[in-house]
Amino acid sequence: MERIPILKLGQFLLVTIQVDMHDRLALVLQEELTGRIVTDSARGVLIDISSLDIVDSFIGRMLSNIAGMARVLDAETVVVGMQPSVAITLVELGLSLPGIRTALNVDRGMELLKASIIAEDEARHGQAG
Amino acid sequence: MDKPVELPLRAQEDVVVVRQAVRTQAVALGLSLVDQTKLVTAASELARNTVIHGGGGTATLEVIQEAARRGIRLTFEDKGPGIRDIEQALRDGFTTGNGLGLGLGGARRLVSEFHIASTPGAGTKIVITQWRKH
Numbered sequence: 305m306e307r308i309p310i311l312k313l314g315q316f317l318l319v320t321i322q323v324d325m326h327d328r329l330a331l332v333l334q335e336e337l338t339g340r341i342v343t344d345s346a347r348g349v350l351i352d353i354s355s356l357d358i359v360d361s362f363i364g365r366m367l368s369n370i371a372g373m374a375r376v377l378d379a380e381t382v383v384v385g386m387q388p389s390v391a392i393t394l395v396e397l398g399l400s401l402p403g404i405r406t407a408l409n410v411d412r413g414m415e416l417l418k419a420s421i422i423a424e425d426e427a428r429h430g431q432a433g
Numbered sequence: 434m435d436k437p438v439e440l441p442l443r444a445q446e447d448v449v450v451v452r453q454a455v456r457t458q459a460v461a462l463g464l465s466l467v468d469q470t471k472l473v474t475a476a477s478e479l480a481r482n483t484v485i486h487g488g489g490g491t492a493t494l495e496v497i498q499e500a501a502r503r504g505i506r507l508t509f510e511d512k513g514p515g516i517r518d519i520e521q522a523l524r525d526g527f528t529t530g531n532g533l534g535l536g537l538g539g540a541r542r543l544v545s546e547f548h549i550a551s552t553p554g555a556g557t558k559i560v561i562t563q564w565r566k567h
Binding site (some may be wrong): 327 | 445446448449452453456466467469470471473474477478481525536538539540542543
């Protein structure tokens with residue numbers, strides 16, 4: 305069966321979507337990723353979509369679902385690398401990707417995740433102390 | 434492409450094939466990257482509708498010429514249950530499936546021309562055109 309590899313990078317998971325996904329593959333990814341957040345105790349998920357030449361409403365919904373599920377599992381999601389033509393099309397399609405944080409590339413996405421984890425940990429320590 | 438090409442739309446995998454065929458044609462015709470992306474995205478939404486709501490059907494691709502302009506025309510046809518209220522179906526947020534309800538209305542915004550004809554109990558036919566801009 306086709307799969308999309310999920311790489312562990314420290315506290316984060318990195319998914320690079322490189323295939324033209326059919327809908328079932330998108331659902332498999334959603335399941336595997338949420339499973340990996342738990343087994344790897346991941347604090348963040350980076351989804352690199354720089355190879356995707358379209359994001360339609362189905363893929364958009366999948367990204368929102370992953371972000372929502374990850375949040376419930378105490379992990380942040382950042383979608384990185386969206387092509388400009390994809391961004392233009394998404395907005396005209398009417399998709400605003402609610403609840404999804406984006407960054408220009410993997411490096412910036414990683415910085416965003418690190419910063420948000422530090423902020424979160426500080427807030428938690430603050431509450432404890 | 435001289436003759437129209439008809440592709441089957443029976444399963445999810447067929448949606449991917451249609452997307453790729455549309456992209457190839459859009460590149461060959463010289464559509465701008467943004468117009469290619471819009472057309473392929475619209476095709477993806479409509480092809481999925483044909484599979485999920487129409488119970489399968491076909492997508493037909495053709496390059497058309499009208500006066501001095503050229504474009505790509507895509508026709509999505511199914512013999513499914515049809516759409517009772519087309520105006521409602523075109524409105525954002527309307528969905529009978531588990532999508533976001535942006536499929537039809539969203540697809541219409543992405544292309545130069547959009548025509549829909551549907552007969553309850555007989556099927557749906559949607560024709561979209563993307564013209565090459567100069």
